[in-house]
Structure formats: structure tokens, C-alpha cells
Amino acid sequence: MTLNLLPTGRSATITKIHSKNAERRRMFDLGILPGTRIENVMPSPLGDPIAYRVRSSVVALRTEQAELIEIEETLELK
Amino acid sequence: MSVALANDCGGCATGCNTAQLTRLGIKSDGFDYIIALAGNPNTGKSTIFNKLTGLHQHVGNWAGKTVARAEGAFNLNNKKFKIVDLPGTYSLLSTSVDEEIARDFVLFGKPDVTIVVADATRLERNLNLVLQILEITDRVVVAVNLMDEAKRNDLTVDERALSRDLGVPVIPMTARRGEGVNELLNAVEKVAGGGYAARPHRIKYSDEKIENAVQTLAKQLNETFENLPNARWVALRLLEGDESIIRAVREQTLGNLKQSRGFPQLVQLEV
């Protein structure tokens, strides 16, 4: 599944990043890389971009960026 | 305006010499040392800049306010320091204009010391830039700012362990209250004067092929560009496919990278 399909309030682990070149580099610089936990915090008023929490920071990604990030949903252990 | 910074000296009863700081605003000629101030957006760079220079660089909580670099000066123990407040960046390797300004200054401006300001509450992400700068230069002081916020969130920072791991001085600060400024100045003075033996943490490439390619390229770069400050770093960018560096090498403009171009829209929200 890809990140754009992760529901609000849910977390997942990133497994693969298909972004290319500068965009790929930028993802890495924001701490978005395979193995990283990521949470859908909230959508913007228009639903795009969506705010994600990653490594204690919040980053907004557009749908076409989130579509390139593969994730594996993980069970929330409360 | 001459100010003795005697605050926040708690804990070091002896051996904590109070720095003699004179803020010089933008008065500028004949410097002994040049200091670069780098860091992620909103880490308190401009706050630190203002404390040191007596200037009033805009301070606020939105990104992109340090449009280009701002310069100021201060006198410390009879040495004159020029300090350059760089735009906030998460990286020196991506493609925004801000990142190129910061990268070019750290790489080609030959600062005597680069202060990297990091957010204590987001240390993991901030260390990305710290490690990138350590790849370029070992004349670095890491200022871990927003320690008050960290405490509020029950976070503690082991600055000694961090300093040992990074191989450069690490100074915890709450810049808004002036805490840590004195310690920062002591560290900057020590690094600037060559009195600190840095052991910068650098990524090692275990793959022999990469190492060979880097060395071959670095040698060619050194032959092509006179006074290139860090050929190894440039070689690594070339191998990585960094378009702005490739273009600069092709057009023989390395050291004067002024290209601007669009970059992916990524909005930084503070929540």
C-alpha cells in the first residue's frame, strides 16, 4: 500500500521510496526513509496536502509525493 | 556597548572564564575570524545572531524569513568576529535556493567556525544537517538550542556523549533567555584559534569501488579547480548525481554557484 492511502490517525512503517533524484534526496533530508515510522496527522482543508508526523516533526506531502512512498501498516499497541 | 556575560555559569565554579563581548552591529572591516551560523529553520539562529551582534534580525516562527544571508560583527577578547546568519535548511544537498546559499557559504566562504544550531526537541532530524556539514569541515560547534522546550517535554540531552560521537563541541542553549551564550562563545573562540582537536564523525564507505572512484575524481577536481576547499565532498556529490554540482563543474563555475531553480513544494508545519 502507498502512503496516500493511510487513514487519518493511523501509523505505518515506510518500506520503499520510489521518488527520484532531487525529490528522493529531499525525502531523505526530511527523515523519510525505509524503516521510518510515519503517521497521518491531518489533512489540509482541501484534503491535499496531508500532514504527516515523522521523527517528531510534521511534514506536509502532496498526494503525488505520498503515492511514491510504500508503507506497511503496523498494529497500534496501546 | 560592552557586556560581560556572567550568567548561566552555574556548575563551573572555576575555569569558566567570562567572555568579554562587545557587540558591533554591522560595523565591518578587518576581521580576525568569520563565523557561519547554519541550522534547520526555526532553531533560533537569528536569536543567537542578535544576542551576539546586538542587531535585530527578524525573529519569528515561520520559515523562509532569512531570505539571503545577514551579516554582523562582535568583538570577543580583543578579536574581531564577523558572523553570517545563513538561511535555515534541512540539508545542503537538495535543490532549494536557500540550501545553495548555505552550502556555498560553508563550502566556499571558508568560515573559521560554522555554528550549527539544532533543535533539542527534534534532534534526530537536525543531526542530518550536522553530519552533512561535518563532511565539509571539522571547524564546527553544535549549539543544541530550545533546551527549555526539551525540558518541558521531559527530554534530556546528553551533550557530552553527543560531543564525543560527533567529535566537535556541543553546547546546550536556551538562546531566548541568553543561556549558553557564554559557553558558545568559549567554544567558538577555541575552535577559531585552533585550540580544539576535532575528530569529526564522517561516513565511511566500505565499498572499495566507491572509495576508489571518489579518490580518482577528487584528484581530477584538484587538478582542474585551484584552491578547491573540499574536492572529496564535491566528488561525492558528482557520484550521487547532484545536478547543480555537475553543472557547476561542467561550466567551470564551481565556487560561484548562483543558479536558482524550482524545487518540490514541501510545506513545513509547526504543530
Ligand SMILES: Nc1nc2c(ncn2[C@@H]2O[C@H](COP(=O)(O)OP(=O)(O)O)[C@@H](O)[C@H]2O)c(=O)[nH]1
Ligand atoms: N522556547 C524557546 N524559543 C526560542 C529559543 N530561541 C529562539 N526561540 C524562538 O524560536 C522562534 C524561531 O527563532 P529564530 O531565531 O527566528 O529562528 P531561525 O529561523 O533559526 O532564525 C522564535 O519565535 C524565537 O523567539 C529558545 O531558546 N527557547
Ligand SMILES: [Mg+2]
Ligand atoms: Mg532566521
